[in-house]
Amino acid sequence: MNYTASAPAVRRHPARGGEPPDHAAEFVTMTVADQAFGILVGQVHDVLSPQRLTRIPLAPPEVAGSLNLRGRIVTAIDMRRRLGLEPSPAAAHQMSIVVDHAGEPYSLLVDAVGDVIRLPLAGLEPNPATLSRRWRDVSAGIYRLDQALLVVLDVANLLNISTRVAA
Amino acid sequence: MDDLLSEFLTETAENLAVLDVELVRLEQTPDDPALLGNIFRLVHTIKGTCGFLGLPRLEAVAHAGENVLGRIRDGALTVTPDTVTLVLTCLDTIKEILDELAASGAEPAGDDSDLLAMLAACASGEPMPAAQPEPDFGEVAPDDPEIDFTPVPAKGAVFESPKPTARPVPAPAAAPPPPHRPAATRELAPPHPPLADDHHEAHEPLGAAPSVRVNVDLLDSLMTMVSELVLTRNQVMQILRHERDSVFAEPLQRLNHITSELQERVMKTRMQPIGNAWTKLPRLIRDLGHELGKVIALEMTGEDTELDRQVLELIRDPLTHMVRNAADHGIEPPHERRAAGKSEVGRVRLRASQEGGHIIIQISDDGRGLSLAAIRAKALALGLAGEADLAAMSEQQVLQFVFQPGFSTSREVSTVSGRGVGMDVVRTNIEKIGGTVEMATTNGRGSTFTLKIPLTLAIANALIVDCAGERFAIPQINVVELVRTGGPVGHPVDRINDIPVLRLRDRLLPLVSLRRLLHLDGSDDDAASQLVVITQVGTYIYGLLVDQVFDTEEIVVKPVAPILRDIDVYSGNTILGDGSVVLILDPNGIAATTGDLSVVETVRSPADADGIAIDDGDSAALLLFRAGTRTPKAVPLVLVARLEEIAESTIEVTNGRYVVQYHDRLMPLISLDPSFVPGSEAGEDRRRPVVVFADGAHAMGLIVDDIVDIVEEPVHVEPTGSGPGILGSAIICGRTTEVIDAGYFLTQANPDWFHADGEAQAALPRERVLLVDDSAFFRSMLTPILAVSGFTVTAVDDPAKALRLCQQGEQFDVIISDIEMPGMDGFEFAAALRNRDCPWRHLPVIALSSHATPTDLDRGRRAGFTDYVAKSDRHALQAALAEFRGAA
Known part of the structure; x- marks a missing residue:
């Protein structure tokens, strides 16, 4: 794995501080349109600087293109589109988080990649009932952090993109 | 499942496959003792192994089958279709049991008593009581060391040997060849093991071929890795191409060779005889x-x-x-x-x-x-085509219905x-x-x-094209040729109900705009001159409009990500030498997406069902028309820019010559009929067909009476004294036809035609071109074209004559040569020219051929040709000559 953070910051959750460490998990954090997201460290294969993408005409809109990662062809997913947000004004400068899904590599295009943080499993809260369907599908739960809310991404659901063929 | 059992399953399945074949052969040649011996041995091996592994049901069935075979071998029974059927049934039962064994890991329970009784009855067809096979054993053993083992080994006693039969297995994943196969039996499908044959023969005396069984998955992953290595090698080579003096150059050369060899060998390990x-x-x-x-x-x-x-x-x-x-x-x-x-x-x-x-x-x-009648009737019944459509269809078109779903x-x-x-x-x-x-x-x-x-799916040749700044790969196997369209020099694009079609020689090909198909942005296709990749899928040929064509590259085909699999127009993707990812277009999918494939053949003429590129060297597409006299006239279609109809009332007279306003210019008109006067039939504004010849800025029209046909035929022009403007006559479609000298009319209409670009060209000395072509027709067709381009032309009909000119000290600036010629062909000619001692060795040589696929191009370049041009593509020839001029 490329991504190595210096000693992961264990942030204490104000409400439940005393969890033993083995009931905690490490998350790679990222932001998409100012929203913080987290993916379990074990699911992240690589973090890449902005890459040259090959466009894939007729692909579902969430597919931003494909890129060559050391001889493997990786399909890039535009996270903003996947989440139903406006496209990024600086699309060319987006970072890639590479994950595997069903044996295939995908890269998630995000605005920025943050620290790896350690969070207690018990701190994960269910999605608010009012969250939109699209977000509820891809969110495994929410962490209340000091400064922000962190949405934990369900990678499998995230990449379960219905294949629509453009005419 | 333990290793022993899975090995047994693999091996037995192979043996059974061999047995199927050999038994059928036995039925045909019942008195071949070697064949029978082999069959017996294989069944015996199966039985012996079953006994060793503790599979009583299998052992019983195999044993009963072996008994029958033993009786046949002893001469007590004769081979009849019934006996063979019975033994085959026995083998089928073994297969069924094996399948269940493979699925469950244990021998299934079942009752084979009927079969066993039948086999026993068959074996005891003679009064002699059924013998145990073991006594027979000694007869086989001497010439067959492979089964020289204790017939019923005690269970567990042979721990060391994973193969109870201790039989040397010569090949991975294939049946063992019978060691004593007589040469005569080879004619009927001997099941060759993929790799072992040579080894087997070489090492037969030792009785063991040095080979190992390798899991197919391992070979597949090896292949993938080698493919990656090839790509990486290509990438490195590309980087170093610009640095000739690099210290890496030499080791990289070695790496290059080793990689190629490795790729070849690994591919070979996956090869199997069909x-x-x-x-x-x-x-x-x-x-x-x-x-x-x-x-x-x-x-x-x-x-x-x-x-x-x-x-x-x-x-x-x-x-x-x-x-x-x-x-x-x-x-x-x-x-x-x-x-x-x-x-x-x-x-x-x-x-x-x-x-x-x-x-x-x-x-x-x-x-x-x-x-064909039955197919037509069925097509009609299924509603695939109407009666009128069917009547108009060619034989090939009707046959295509067989490939329709639900058609029988x-x-x-x-x-x-x-x-x-x-x-x-x-x-x-x-x-x-x-x-x-x-x-x-x-x-x-x-x-x-x-x-x-x-041969293989892993590595394919692909043509790399560009459309709207994106690159795509097209499998080379589908690419027929490349042509240019639109603009002043390209093939014309016509429209039927706003659908673009390409006129290519005598065909009308549907055009697919890659830009529109893929919703790529950029300027409209129609405006600019574009390249067309003529693509063939089965018998369906269409043109794919692209912006640019690059090289062909060897690519490793990788499947697209699952979320892209529903997009029919891609068959995969790949990484090019420069490291970028490109999508591989699927010509099949594109055809299916853009057209109704049930009418695949509508634009093909039945006469040449073999495809575009297969033209006889001497045949040419000709436009047949009538003008003046009753004798039909012909002109090579390549010289014709388009066919128009002009109302006689629009014909004007300037300077004593007929002209017509055509595309905002005045175009001179010439009639072959000296008595022609426009509008002579009072009160009637007749429309006259006009054959338009055009070149760059110039155009002229030949007024004719009517257009008869376009044919593609071998042409042998006999010179006749028919007068100016007639090259001679030829038999076309069984009729004597006058072949028009287009060059003559071009000069008639436009005296300065041959100095097309005025001063600029007049100032240049006229280059000399040597034209070598065995066909009189092509010589006379090309001479005016070359003259138009400002060359002085010397034409000979034989490379030997050309070489004599060379010896005589003649000087030329460029040589144009046909490829297919009797005696010395174009490739040999080029090689002779490139000879160190030839004074012409530095001259540019352009190959002319009716075959102009990228492969031919490559071959031509290797033979020493500077350029390679399709015979019928005048513009490509002119472009090649212009390029040579620019370089000179």
């Missing part, structure tokens, strides 16, 4: 024959032909289906064959051979052939064919792997299916 896919066929044909009451002989040739195992797996079912079809639908029952004056024995022939990077497989039968002309669905798998599935499967299927049939005489299959 005979492996045929092993089930003799049995299939035999059973079919019995079931249908037909006598069918299966002939197989070229079973040694090797291809990638992945490809082999993919064609196995389509092949089986086609052979079954041939036997079921193709071959008639004996009484019908007799009545038709044919031998009672129907023949199904299977032939494989390698041609370049492809395997050609032919399945033919001498049966009743396909009845057999009146009743037999148990044999008609199992829901149709020729449509066969074609789809073959085309999926980049192959093609063609069919030919003669009513009453049989049918032939020809498959063309790529």
Whole structure:
């Protein structure tokens, strides 16, 4: 794995501080349109600087293109589109988080990649009932952090993109 | 499942496959002791192994079968179809038990007493009591060290040996060859193991071939890794191409060679003889024959032909289906064959051979052939086409219906064919792997299916194209040729109800705009001159409009991500030498997305069903018309820019010459009829057909009476004294036809035509060109074209004459040579010119050929040609000459 953070910051959750460490998990954090997201460290294969993408005409809109990662062809997913947000004004400068899904590599295009943080499993809260369907599908739960809310991404659901063929 | 058992399963399955084939052969040659010995030994091996592994049910069945075979070998029983059927049934039972064993890991319970009783009855057909096979054993053993083991070894006693039979297995994943196969038995599908043959022969005295069994997954992953290595090598080579003095250059050269060799070897490990896919066929044909009451002989040739195992797996079912079809639908029952004056024995022939990077497989039968009438009737009944459409269709077009889903002309669905798998599935499967299927049939005489299959799927040649700044790869196998369209020099693009079509020689090809197909942005296609990749899928040919064409590259085909699999227009993606990812276009998918493939052939003329690139060297597309006299006239179609109709009232007279306003210019008009006066028939504004010749800014029209036809025929022009403007006459379509000298009329209409670009060209000295072509017709056609371009032309009909000119010290600036010539051909000529001692060795040489695929181009370049141009493509020739001029 490329991504190595210096000693992961264990942030204490104000409400439940005393969890033993083995009931905690490490998350790679990222932001998409100012929203913080987290993916379990074990699911992240690589973090890449902005890459040259090959466009894939007729692909579902969430597919931003494909890129060559050391001889493997990786399909890039535009996270903003996947989440139903406006496209990024600086699309060319987006970072890639590479994950595997069903044996295939995908890269998630995000605005920025943050620290790896350690969070207690018990701190994960269910999605608010009012969250939109699209977000509820891809969110495994929410962490209340000091400064922000962190949405934990369900990678499998995230990449379960219905294949629509453009005419 | 433990290793021992899984090894036993693999090995036994292979032995059973061999047995299927050998038993059918035994039926045909019952008195071949070597064959019988081999069969006996294989069954015995199975029995022995079962006993060792503690599989009593299998052992009992195999034992009973072995008894029958033992009796045959002793001469106590004779080989009859019934005995063979019984033994085959015995083997089938073994297979069934094995399948369950493989699934569950334990021998299934079951009752075989009926079969055992039948086998026992068969074995005891003679009064002699059924003998145990063991006593027979000694007879086999001396010439067969392989089964020289304790007949019933104590369980667990042979721990050291993983193979209870201790039989040396020569090959991975294939049946062992019988060690003493007499040469004579080879003619009928000997199941060759893929690698072992050479080894086997070389090491036979030792009785052990040095080989190991390797899991196929391992080979596949090796292949993937080698493919990656090839790509990485290409990448590094590309980076270093610009740095000739790099210290890496030499080691990289070595790496390059080693990689290529490694790739070749690894590909070889995956190669299997196609005979492996045929092993089930003799049995299939035999059973079919019995079931249908037909006598069918299966002939197989070229079973040694090797291809990638992945490809082999993919064609196995389509092949089986086609052979079954041939036997079921193709071959008639004996009484019908007799009545038709044919031998009672129907023949199904299977032939494989390698041609370049492809395997050609032919399945033919001498049966009743396909009845076009029946196909028409069926197509009508299924509503695939109307009566009028059908009447207008060519034979090939009608035959295409056979590949439609749900199409079967057999009146009743037999148990044999008609199992829901149709020729449509066969074609789809073959085309999926980049192959093609063609069919030919003669009513009453049989049918032939020809498959063309790529050797391997892993690495393919692809043409890299650009559209709207994006690059794509197109599989080379589908690319027929490249042409330019639009603009002043390209082939014209016409529209039918706003659908673009391309006029290419005598064809009208549908055009597909890649830009529109893929919703790429950028300027409209119609405006600029564009490149067209002429693409062929089966018999369907269409043009794909692209912006730019780059090289061909060897690519490693990778499947697209699952979320892209529903997009029909891609067949995969790949990484190019420069490291970028490109999508591989699927010509098949594009055809299906953009057109109705059931009418695939509407634009093809039935006369040349063999495809565009196969033109005879001397044949040319000619425009036939009538003008002045009753004798038909012809002009090479390549000289014709377009055909127009002009109202006589629009014809004007300036300077005593006829002109017409054409595309905002005045175009001179010439009539072949000296008595022509426009509008002479009072009160009637007649429209006259006009043949327009154009070149750059100039155009002229030849007024004719009517356009007759466009034909493609070999042309031999005989000079006649018919007067100016006539090259001579030729027999075209069985009629004497005058061939027009277009050059003459061009100068008539436009005296300065041959100095097309005025001063600029006049200032240059006229370059001398030597034209070498054995066809008088092409010499006379090309001479005016070259003269138009400002060359002084010397034409000879033989490379030898050209070389004599060279010896005489003649000087030229450029040489244009035909490829296909009797005696010395173009490649040899080019090689002779490039000889160190030839004074012309530095001259540019342009090859002219009717074949101008990228492969030919490559070959031409290697032979020493500077450029390679299609004979019929005047503009390409002019462009090549312009390039030479620019360089000079």
